[in-house]
Amino acid sequence: MLRSEVNTLLTQTGPRTPMGELFRQYWIPALLAEELPEDDCPPVRVKLLSERLIAFRDSQGRYGLIDEFCAHRGVSLWFGRNEQSGLRCAYHGWKYDVTGACLEIPSEPAGGTFHRRVKLTSYPMVKVGDVLWTHMGDSTRRPALPEFEFALVAPDQTFISKRWQECNWLQALEGGIDSSHVSWLHSGGLMSDPLFKGSKGNDYNLNDRKPFFEVADADGGLFIGARRNAENGEFYWRITPWIMPSFTMVPPRGGHPMHGHFWIPIDDHNCWTYSFDYHPVRALTASELQAMREGHGVHSANIPGMYRPLANRDNDYLMDRTAQRRGETFSGVKGIAMQDASLQESMGPIVDRTKEQLVTTDAGIIKTRHKLRNAAIALRDHGTVPPGIEPAHQRVRSAAVVVPCESSFFDSCHEALRAAPGMPPASV
Amino acid sequence: MLRSEVNTLLTQTGPRTPMGELFRQYWIPALLAEELPEDDCPPVRVKLLSERLIAFRDSQGRYGLIDEFCAHRGVSLWFGRNEQSGLRCAYHGWKYDVTGACLEIPSEPAGGTFHRRVKLTSYPMVKVGDVLWTHMGDSTRRPALPEFEFALVAPDQTFISKRWQECNWLQALEGGIDSSHVSWLHSGGLMSDPLFKGSKGNDYNLNDRKPFFEVADADGGLFIGARRNAENGEFYWRITPWIMPSFTMVPPRGGHPMHGHFWIPIDDHNCWTYSFDYHPVRALTASELQAMREGHGVHSANIPGMYRPLANRDNDYLMDRTAQRRGETFSGVKGIAMQDASLQESMGPIVDRTKEQLVTTDAGIIKTRHKLRNAAIALRDHGTVPPGIEPAHQRVRSAAVVVPCESSFFDSCHEALRAAPGMPPASV
Amino acid sequence: MLRSEVNTLLTQTGPRTPMGELFRQYWIPALLAEELPEDDCPPVRVKLLSERLIAFRDSQGRYGLIDEFCAHRGVSLWFGRNEQSGLRCAYHGWKYDVTGACLEIPSEPAGGTFHRRVKLTSYPMVKVGDVLWTHMGDSTRRPALPEFEFALVAPDQTFISKRWQECNWLQALEGGIDSSHVSWLHSGGLMSDPLFKGSKGNDYNLNDRKPFFEVADADGGLFIGARRNAENGEFYWRITPWIMPSFTMVPPRGGHPMHGHFWIPIDDHNCWTYSFDYHPVRALTASELQAMREGHGVHSANIPGMYRPLANRDNDYLMDRTAQRRGETFSGVKGIAMQDASLQESMGPIVDRTKEQLVTTDAGIIKTRHKLRNAAIALRDHGTVPPGIEPAHQRVRSAAVVVPCESSFFDSCHEALRAAPGMPPASV
Secondary structure, eight states: OOOHHHHHHHHOOSTTOHHHHHHTTSEEEEEEGGGSOSTTOOOEEEEETTEEEEEEEOTTSOEEEEESBOTTTOOBGGGOEEOSSSEEOTTTOOEEOTTSBEEEOTTSOTTOOGGGGOBOOEEOEEEETTEEEEEOSOGGGOOOOOOOHHHHSOGGGEEEEEEEESSOHHHHHHHHTOTTTHHHHTHHHHHHOTTTOSOHHHHHHHHOOOOEEEEEEOSSEEEEEEEEEOSTTOEEEEEEEEETTTEEEEOOOTTSOEEEEEEEEEETTEEEEEEEEEOSSSOOOHHHHHHHHTTOTTOOOBOTTSSSBSSOGGGGGGOOHHHHHHTSSSSSOOSHHHHHHHHHHHTOSSOOTTSOOOOGGGHHHHHHHHHHHHHHHHHHHHOOOOTTOSHHHHOBOOEEEEEOTTSOHHHHHTTTTBOOTTOOOOOO | OOOHHHHHHHHOOSTTOHHHHHHTTSEEEEEEGGGSOSTTOOOEEEEETTEEEEEEEOTTSOEEEEESBOTTTOOBGGGSEEOSSSEEOTTTOOEEOTTSBEEEOTTSOTTOOGGGGOBOOEEOEEEETTEEEEEOSOGGGOOOOOOOHHHHSOGGGEEEEEEEESSOHHHHHHHHTOTTTHHHHTHHHHHHOTTTOSOHHHHHHHHOOOOEEEEEEOSSEEEEEEEEEOSTTOEEEEEEEEETTTEEEEOOOTTSOEEEEEEEEEETTEEEEEEEEEOSSSOOOHHHHHHHHTTOTTOOOBOTTSSSBSSOGGGGGGOOHHHHHHTSSSSSOOSHHHHHHHHHHHTOSSOOTTSOOOOGGGHHHHHHHHHHHHHHHHHHHHOOOOTTOSHHHHOBOOEEEEEOTTSOHHHHHTTTTBOOTTOOOOOO | OOOHHHHHHHHOOSTTOHHHHHHTTSEEEEEEGGGSOSTTOOOEEEEETTEEEEEEEOTTSOEEEEESBOTTTOOBGGGOEEOSSSEEOTTTOOEEOTTSBEEEOTTSOTTOOGGGGOBOOEEOEEEETTEEEEEOSOGGGOOOOOOOHHHHSOGGGEEEEEEEESSOHHHHHHHHTOTTTHHHHTHHHHHHOTTTOSOHHHHHHHHOOOOEEEEEEOSSEEEEEEEEEOSTTOEEEEEEEEETTTEEEEOOOTTSOEEEEEEEEEETTEEEEEEEEEOSSSOOOHHHHHHHHTTOTTOOOBOTTSSSBSSOGGGGGGOOHHHHHHTSSSSSOOSHHHHHHHHHHHTOSSOOTTSOOOOGGGHHHHHHHHHHHHHHHHHHHHOOOOTTOSHHHHOBOOEEEEEOTTSOHHHHHTTTTBOOTTOOOOOO
């Protein structure tokens, strides 16, 4: 249970909010690279942290992320012409470069310099992996580029998708670090999903539905360990890293690729869920890629041309009571991603955490909130640089291991939880 | 005309409002029995008095009406599994019984008792007739079950439907006790509707459009009498009972079944209209039942699988100006139910009663408001049990009679206004 | 840039606002005449200056514009029966005439006079040209009927359409007096639109994209002149009259008909855009009329049976990036009208003018706001009759001329800017 003011602190991410400022310390995903596929392609509207922006890629391949609205009279630059190394407003031809600088006000008298004083808000946008990242904070405190492993491996080893989720970012994130619900909500998917099924770990998940949680500090956030019984008195540990503010990884299964998420606030009632798969030491197979594109595993089947899931709140997530009754799905919703999203959205745009009743398996959620809150307050009150900004903090992995019962998960897995090029995942 | 604060008092029915508390003294319709057709069928979301609830029927046939959201982290139980005598949340498997008690938190350590302290808000739900009734008030003041005649007659003598109405409950109720508009709005329907046409009373309705109103107290509410001229100096009286808080009956016509309504607040801008037909002494005929299912009489043709009328505010109620011009319908809207609903919704979600100009034929409406207000205030200030709770108060009928002009309607009809098993209706 | 309170003053037009009161001094378009095509035709809902009204044409051809809601209990008169010289409410048959007077309350006792005290708000509605005009202000200050030339020429010389625009009236008007954007936003249309193409003026527009603005006072508003270079040291002037509060004319092109707009507030987030074409000295040709009906020139292609454009914000204005890239359209939106509307709507319902950065070509906009503000304050504080009410103020025309460089546009065009029957337009 949270006090109302803490719930507000953690869920509000607009301009000048403590949590919004915290997000602005980091490089965060702004778009998928596929959304700006070539030079001079159409600009894309994007809302991040309650701010309306326009993203574009200019004639020289430079990426821009600037205020959506022309400085002149406020027209949306989405209608603009992206050509000749700038984005030109469709109304009067004002032209901006990727830094938001106004290059030209063509109606002004020749030789005029007024345009030099016109500059739109802009943020850097950089491609690392298949993601375009932005840093929306103070440019003098801009950190080094992100080094999450999924974004650094060879292109044929990684895949990423995104979907619009109609709830606050925090309740989406909390689903991502909640290793307990897998045994219930995803019990069907563990057996049938092509990107999940067929691992020994799944059996442990389904046979021991009373996981014990232990949470260890990571440099950039937390390692959340969920322990279940294996054979011969050994323990099966699933370890979920959370790197601040909102990067999480799902513990892997057998030989399947690893996967995880970013949860990025659009505004306080909506977020982008980025979902990635990668394998540290091999290319993804054609059938794996096809399954990802079709919305299996952590991905969703989206409406063509949009990043909205086909199953969404307007159609009750295509609820199938027959499949539910037959046990093909536990909740009647198809697909692991939409099983999560449907329940998280059903809590309302911002769940009222003053009413919740947390239990022992919520230990990871409790520590995550605590750490977020402390970091936001330390930043606000003392300018303290929060964890997770250093690229070294980001080089983590999830792990799923079987270890003797006397071992601490953190000691046993210390190496496995580091992203090390060429090292296979620790996956049961 | 009402003062603004009185309009607010009468129209607000959410938690802790005086009128909401008044509604919570009564058994009110929560669902049609057909919505929970068998044991372990899918749970149903229902909003009543601005409170979001989930209704279900467990493996033993017990009905439950509980908080829609899981006590743990607030997920909607609509996604839950209804099986093995309880409703299990789809997220982590918490299981609730029909009383809202948490039976199991499967992730908790074996032998744990925390779940015993978890209990969701719940209300009793009981089937009487084809309706599932609930009492949302203090369980120590729970009244005896309802005894409205339509719910007590044999199943083949009664039919009930419901529809979503997009306005405040009070302006819907006020339509139900307004015997004056029949001569106008429903003038087409009186001649053509299979469940209305062909009675002598209709001729009186159409020939005398200046009804005189007399209102008498009933134990549970009011009897609202509308007098029109008949032949030979006699009077045709139509008497509409209103039983608190929102049960009304339409005066009958010839040999047709009797009918009436319940108007139940969903929230302050929406209500459920329950519409019933029954005959006290005979089974409904196949053609009557067919007409009711097709949306004739007081019923509406709904969108298949929903309780929303096919003709609704999003399609301008399928307005047909040609039929209006030809006089087939007075307002251009088809069907008696939707003629009422369309006009009531056209007033806006809550009509501004500070602007109305009431006339003599509004006598019943004025007294109804007065009685509602007094009851709500007496309950709030003194805990006074309001009228209409006693089953004896509910055993009323409407009547349509021709009596000598010197008689008072109440004296002449005293017997006819009592629901008496085996006694035919007083219907002209 | 405007201060926030000035932006509020200029954009709020509801009851008792200074700008709303200013609008209520004038005859403004309420409907197209085609919306009430014959006696006793269906009534039409219309919202003007944030007030909900019903328009009808009675059995004798009289036009009425009255409160949408019946005085009795607030039902919408849109469901009413328009017959026998009055509009009868569908609920209880109360009947109103075109002045809002209640003619009959049929349920009241014979000989009753209560209805004589019932009167709905009403405004006069008068047909001049193909427009039904209303005056929503004090009837003792009702001005003479409008004398805009488009409404006075013979019926075969004029055409008018309307469309719903989803933004505040002022940002729509500001587009109408902004002669600078033509060289950009409409550069494609100048070459291809059947009602625009093929004039010498278009070449000047496209060759000199740095117009110099000069603004002269008109009796009823302003003449906004935009000067571009022509040949031989001469100047091409385009002169846009703005007559208070919101009548504008586009400077003409070659032999094409003249055209212009009215921008009428529905409420503060929506306006009606009326768009007219006329030729002062000849009938419109069949092909011109066809082009207008198809949505060319200043007109829009609307959803059949509605006044909403086919290309609208719900479908991203049918954005065509291929046409944009090819240069067929500058913004990707088809049609001059929707090019304007799409950008104006993209600014948001009410653009935040505290953030704009105006330039020299915005001189007309700046003076227009100034004049509007002064007139609204003078009316509010001193009851001053604003400009543009006198019919003589309305007899203006736009002009497009080539004059020697030493001439002032106002002196050279003085005659051309007057609407003079039988006089051809000054059009290059």
